[in-house]
Amino acid sequence: MQRFINNPDDIVDETVRGFVKAHDDLVRLDPDNARVVVSRQAGTEGRVGIVTGGGSGHEPAFIGYTGRNMVDAVAVGELFSSPTAKSFHDAIKAADGGAGVAVLYGNYAGDNMNVKMASKMAKKDKIPVATVVANDDVCSAPPEERAKRRGVAGEIFMWKIGGAKASEGATLEEVQAAAQKAIDACRSVGVGLGPCTLPAVGHPNFEIEPGKMEVGIGHHGEPGTRVEALKTADEIADEMTQIVLDDHDLPEGTELAVLVSGLGATPVDELYVLYDRMESQMAARGLKVYRAFVGNYFTSLEMVGATLTVMALDEELKGLLDVDAEAPGFNWRG
Amino acid sequence: MERISNADAGGIVAEIARVIVANKAYLSEIDGKIGDGDHGVNMAKGFGRTAEKLDGTESLDEAMSVLSDVLMSEIGGSMGPLYGMMFSGMAEAIEEAWEIDAVLFGDMLQNGLDEVKDIGSADVGDKTLLDAYAPALDAYRSAIGDGKPMAEALDAMRAAAEAGRDSTIDMIAKVGRASRLGERSRGVLDAGATSCSLILGTLAEGVKRRLDG
Numbered sequence: 292m293q294r295f296i297n298n299p300d301d302i303v304d305e306t307v308r309g310f311v312k313a314h315d316d317l318v319r320l321d322p323d324n325a326r327v328v329v330s331r332q333a334g335t336e337g338r339v340g341i342v343t344g345g346g347s348g349h350e351p352a353f354i355g356y357t358g359r360n361m362v363d364a365v366a367v368g369e370l371f372s373s374p375t376a377k378s379f380h381d382a383i384k385a386a387d388g389g390a391g392v393a394v395l396y397g398n399y400a401g402d403n404m405n406v407k408m409a410s411k412m413a414k415k416d417k418i419p420v421a422t423v424v425a426n427d428d429v430c431s432a433p434p435e436e437r438a439k440r441r442g443v444a445g446e447i448f449m450w451k452i453g454g455a456k457a458s459e460g461a462t463l464e465e466v467q468a469a470a471q472k473a474i475d476a477c478r479s480v481g482v483g484l485g486p487c488t489l490p491a492v493g494h495p496n497f498e499i500e501p502g503k504m505e506v507g508i509g510h511h512g513e514p515g516t517r518v519e520a521l522k523t524a525d526e527i528a529d530e531m532t533q534i535v536l537d538d539h540d541l542p543e544g545t546e547l548a549v550l551v552s553g554l555g556a557t558p559v560d561e562l563y564v565l566y567d568r569m570e571s572q573m574a575a576r577g578l579k580v581y582r583a584f585v586g587n588y589f590t591s592l593e594m595v596g597a598t599l600t601v602m603a604l605d606e607e608l609k610g611l612l613d614v615d616a617e618a619p620g621f622n623w624r625g
Numbered sequence: 626m627e628r629i630s631n632a633d634a635g636g637i638v639a640e641i642a643r644v645i646v647a648n649k650a651y652l653s654e655i656d657g658k659i660g661d662g663d664h665g666v667n668m669a670k671g672f673g674r675t676a677e678k679l680d681g682t683e684s685l686d687e688a689m690s691v692l693s694d695v696l697m698s699e700i701g702g703s704m705g706p707l708y709g710m711m712f713s714g715m716a717e718a719i720e721e722a723w724e725i726d727a728v729l730f731g732d733m734l735q736n737g738l739d740e741v742k743d744i745g746s747a748d749v750g751d752k753t754l755l756d757a758y759a760p761a762l763d764a765y766r767s768a769i770g771d772g773k774p775m776a777e778a779l780d781a782m783r784a785a786a787e788a789g790r791d792s793t794i795d796m797i798a799k800v801g802r803a804s805r806l807g808e809r810s811r812g813v814l815d816a817g818a819t820s821c822s823l824i825l826g827t828l829a830e831g832v833k834r835r836l837d838g
Contacts (some may be wrong), residue, residue, distance in 0.1 A: 324808055368701050375701035400801045401703035404744050408697070408706055431805060439806075492653065492662040511661060513805040 340386025353619025373401030397442025430507025
């Protein structure tokens with residue numbers, strides 16, 4: 292695998308520097324912490340701040356969702372490794388506009404610990420903090436252990452809904468409740484066709500044999516629930532759709548927001564091939580796609596594969612989904 | 626009563642850092658089997674940066690506090706907060722002390738363990754660093770309780786940390802990234818228990834060498 296790399300240890304700093312140069316109109320670097328990216332809108336007086344953070348290597352997540360009516364500040368970690376508690380704390384401070392800060396992040400051991408410590412630090416600054424932990428990855432734990440599930444691309448909907456709610460002047464409790472409702476309505480699944488490599492490690496962090504695929508794979512190559520022979524796009528789309536919908540008891544007529552993301556090295560045309568079939572399958576179940584997002588929204592370095600996220604909508608979520616948002620990775624006119 | 630001088634023992638942290646840096650590739654290799662293979666890289670970065678900041682004049686608690694700050698403010702991941710809290714807990718237990726005797730050393734280990742348990746969500750048996758730490762503390766305490774000399778208790782602590790590390794081979798990971806592997810996590814050492822056993826073993830050796838007898 293040939294990569295664009297100077298020194299593997301510098302990739303994250305160089306990524307963040309390039310990112311803030313390219314999107315200077317929407318974001319800036321925190322002057323005190325080169326691992327915190329801040330929205331130009333952050334800290335608006337009286338508005339609840341939205342913070343997230345996570346390991347790097349998932350671009351455009353997490354930094355790409357920093358912007359207007361989305362995330363106010365992002366704590367940036369090493370590749371696939373949680374940001375420090377200090378970075379989460381600095382992000383909380385940058386996002387605070389006096390109405391408290393909602394930290395909306397994914398369920399990983401490191402992030403849980405670092406957010407917990409950052410929340411304690413923020414308490415000393417008298418900044419009220421509420422958290423919501425995303426756990427939308429269906430295959431990472433059975434339904435009765437939903438709290439153990441990982442957070443994956445459903446986080447994007449959680450940020451979108453939380454950011455929209457905050458933009459309407461809602462209280463911290465209301466923003467937290469809306470973000471929680473969003474992630475509770477999300478189900479995701481990933482299918483991996485090829486592994487990824489941390490440049491500092493130098494070899495793939497897992498294996499997928501030629502002709503095989505891993506169903507239920509995680510965003511860092513965590514093993515899925517089964518390894519199967521590689522099938523046609525339609526068959527894979529059917530399997531992914533079935534996994535997310537079977538975990539979700541949705542009445543006929545339910546409207547959905549659907550997000551299909553590549554994992555880094557899958558061509559975008561193949562994502563549309565998958566979506567074509569997925570939409571048909573959803574329609575056949577009497578479900579209606581209200582909004583669809585297809586592209587590289589939440590990647591895993593150069594992993595080959597795709598994820599499907601479905602959020603079941605009600606009137607409140609529809610309204611919040613339609614609020615304008617402007618971020619480098621997510622530009623939306625409702 | 627056997628004891629060491631707090632003010633003269635800061636060098637132990639530099640000794641721990643040397644051992645971690647020397648084991649960088651080994652720790653990453655173990656982690657690569659069921660984790661993402663960066664444990665050695667991250668640990669060496671945190672402990673190596675700490676060693677650069679120490680000038681050899683620090684007391685043991687001061688050196689531990691420097692290490693804790695670097696781990697928590699520069700390393701992140703899971704190991705940053707876990708080892709960061711462990712060393713801040715240890716430092717807190719001895720910061721007022723001129724001398725560290727057998728009882729206070731046990732209290733220091735206990736405080737470090739309590740902080741790790743508080744920030745993490747693991748129990749003994751979950752295939753984590755606790756599986757090296759908890760038995761090491763137990764072995765130390767019971768040797769002291771039996772009236773053994775401190776040097777012997779430190780040897781028991783080191784041996785128990787190593788045995789605890791080896792016990793993780795047969796465990797299934799219950800927390801952290803390896804827990805996603807379930808049964809597939811069996812048969813491999815836990816990287817955190819391995820680094821913890823290196824840390825506690827080097828700590829025990831360093832104290833033993835400094836005992837005034």
